[in-house]
Amino acid sequence: MIRVAVVDDDCLVTESLKTILEASGEIKIVGTGHSAPEAVALFLKERPDVLLTDIRMGESTGIQASKEILQQMPEAVILLLTTFSDDEYIREALALGVKGYLIKQNLSTIVPAIKAVNNGQSVFGTEIVGKLTEILQNTTPKKSNNYQLSEREEAILLEVANGKNNKEIAKALFLSEGTVRNYISQLLEKLEVRDRTQLAIFYYQEYQ
Incomplete structure (x- = not known):
């Protein structure tokens, strides 16, 4: 069973993700949060196998939470889930070493992505992969x-x-x-x- 923490500033999204992930029978949700500070606190408390977090969350971001977590625990496995395929976010995520970056519209890819990053792979949605070459060239x-x-x-x-x-x-x-x-x-x-x-x-x- 993969232990996952879910963080999103929209409570409905958090609950929907919790339902979808637990329905797989392979994932256990060990906690949920709704802000970047909560993401950090939740991760340090529960030490989940994977942290699934939104990026834009009020005054702070999942990128900032990821940075703080990875500074304390470089082995942390973080999967970003967002509605934004912004080049700067992708660039920051890659630089930090997060294990994946997915777009929220493709909910069917989340369970396979969690399993993949838990096995040590990096996972980027098709929209993100399409941007990688341009980002790298710039x-x-x-x-x-x-x-x-x-x-x-x-x-x-x-x-x-x-x-x-x-x-x-x-x-x-x-x-x-x-x-x-x-x-x-x-x-x-x-x-x-x-x-x-x-x-x-x-x-x-x-x-x-």
Whole structure:
């Protein structure tokens, strides 16, 4: 049973989410809240497996709550649920290291998303994934090589983050497509991520 805390400034939304999640038979709601300070207090008290929180909540935000929680507990698993696919919110969420960002309209995706982030995956709704390349391209990277990537691996990671396919990467870096595929497989294994989208997310989080 996955222990989940739910926070949203709309009481009806909170209760609806509680009903939907518990109906799955795989999730136990350990508490609910309606503001960013409540999100922090609830998380620190209950230590849920996953915190599902809204972003815009009165004077504070789920982003601010996430930042405070992650400063105290870097291993915290936070899934943002919002009606806003605002680029700045997405950028802040990625930088903080939250595990997911979903749009409220797609309620059917919430249970699978909670299960995924609880298993260590990152989950971003289709609306968010569509914005990632643009966000990454508009971000000036900083140097980070905590994972001891080679210069070639870093170059390929950058191209993946820029949304290029294997053929385009091969042409840009004067490599064969087979070599590019091999490098990407190595990156997926070395960075312990499952697909190209997560490679792009990794690039933003480590090189932003």
